[in-house]
Amino acid sequence: MGLMITATHAAGVGPGLWTFQMPPHQVRLFGAAPTSIGHRSVIVVKACNFDAKAQTLQFDVDDAVALNVGTQPEAIAIAAETSTSRGQAASTSRNATPVSTYAPGDRQFLSLVKDLLPLPMQRAAAALLDGVRQRAQGELKRGLARNFSETPDNFWYVIIQPRVAQLSITIRGPVEHFESMAKLPIKDDRGNTLFKVTSEADVPSALELIFHAKRRK
Known part of the structure; x- marks a missing residue:
């Protein structure tokens, strides 16, 4: 297990999709991104823990890969895999509307x-x-x-x-x-x-x- 990252101002916007605040230099901790366009950074996370009440998204640095490094401290996290299990669904969004x-x-x-x-x-x-x-x-x-x-x-x-x-x-x-x-x-x-x-x-x-x-x- 590597360094545990806690992203702040996190919000679940869909299944396996979150927005949060993170400056570009921190996004670079997750490896060299293939692109650097726009103002939002994009990362893929293998596993994470989303706390809607605390507005935090936690994940291990080794479980994240940078896809794009933006110019502003706005970022999007995409789950590498989605699951219909209760535990995974809860971490995606506690307020999600069931299909x-x-x-x-x-x-x-x-x-x-x-x-x-x-x-x-x-x-x-x-x-x-x-x-x-x-x-x-x-x-x-x-x-x-x-x-x-x-x-x-x-x-x-x-x-x-x-x-x-x-x-x-x-x-x-x-x-x-x-x-x-x-x-x-x-x-x-x-x-x-x-x-x-x-x-x-x-x-x-x-x-x-x-x-x-x-x-x-």
Whole structure:
């Protein structure tokens, strides 16, 4: 066992996915990352212990590998493996919404994702929907193709794009409403705002955008 790391300001944002605070020089403790782009660092952890109440994420330095070193003290941890066991589920997020409680439209979305997207994007889609449902009750409703709209308040809309293995998401509100806080590329979509989720690492930023969308009062 090596040095035990305790990351602070940690939050579970989906199955096997956490955000936390860690300066770039500490991320380099986990080895030479293949990339150094953007402001967020990304690491993969083999095993960890998440404490939602204390907002900490603990893991052994030998169990972590750096994938990207960002420029700011913001980081994302991705579990190397996910498990449906009770102990692992508790460490992922004590407030996670079990899949069994999803409405039929949500389950249809996850089923289509499983059929059309590769495993990494299946995890990203599941983490995204889980993050939404932890904060907003509702149900996705399928359109005529691979598109789903949120009901009863359609403040976000998602299209599954199998050819490029990503999710295209439109959120209510003009680009100007999101420019100051967006951490993913955004563009206009007929008066609303569109962005893409291309990996599980995009999920925390995607959730921030979704919950900055304009809502019906």
